[in-house]
Amino acid sequence: MASSLKWRCMSLALVVLALYTTQAMSRNLQELSMEDRHEQWMTNYGLVYKDSVEKEMRFQVFKTNVEYIDTFNKVGDRTYVLSVNGFADQTNEEFIASRNGYKNSPERKSGTAFRYENVTAVPSSMDWRKKGAVTPIKDQGQCGSCWAFSTVASMEGITQLSTGKLISLSEQELVDCDVNGEDQGCEGGLMDDAFDFIVQNHGLATEGTYPYKAIDGACDKKKEASHAA
Known part of the structure; x- marks a missing residue:
């Protein structure tokens, strides 16, 4: 009787050990898979x-972000999906600190409200990409120049709508040359001031003439004077 009970206890212990080992191996395989993805x-x-x-440290951040992406995409009822990109080893705080250079001015400039003129049927939405008014995706890199990219995208769009020509314009010109007031290159800026700079400068150079470098630089006056729009 004692011998039978002993064998039962040993069998139960072996089962528990096997389950524990299987779970541990599963965790190790999952971890290894994530490490492979990171590599x-x-x-x-x-x-x-x-x-x-x-x-x-970066692997742990990467793992957290990828697990969030995988979980989000498994829901299945989203109108979009997430994917792993070049920022996957950064925390939200790091990403915002390195790229959100928008300076919200407490003294916003007042202006007249926009109104459609002689328009009776306004669409509920408009995809300007389909109208040919949006240039391909650009990358501001490790520079807080979002204000410059926002300004330039607006300029590119209105130029296409008014002339029929879609021209990629220079963010670097704003980063280097528009450095008075709120606008301070990779340290952030304000779109309102950037538009004022463009008006005073009578336009912007093309991306090809004044290419983006994602760093603060000295203003190239010759390139700055090459207005394309």
Whole structure:
């Protein structure tokens, strides 16, 4: 009787150990899979960390972000899906700090309200990409120049609507040359002041003439004078 009870206890212990081992192996495989994804992601974006400590810290951020993306996409009833991009090893706080350079001025300039003139049927929505008024996606990089990109995108759109020509214009010109008042290159700026700069400068150069570098630089007066729009 005692021997039978002993074998039952041993069998139960072996079952528990097997279950624990299986769960541990499953966790290890999941972790390894995520590590593989991180390594592949690093290769795709050409990233190299300074040491193992930074790599482990970035891996944990990457893991958290990827798990969120995977969970979000599994819901299935979204109008869009998320994907892993070049910012996957950054926290929300880091991403905002490095790219959100918008300076909300407490003294916003007043103006007349926009009104449609002689228009009776206004569509509920408009996709300006289909109208050919939007240039391809651009990347501001590690520079808080969102204000410049927003301003330039508006300029590109209105230029296309008024002339029929879609021209990629220069954000770097604003970063380098529009440095008075609120606008301070990669340290942030305000679209209102950028529009004033464009008016005073009589336009902007093209992206090809004054290419984007994602860093603060000295204003190139010759390129600045090459107005395209």
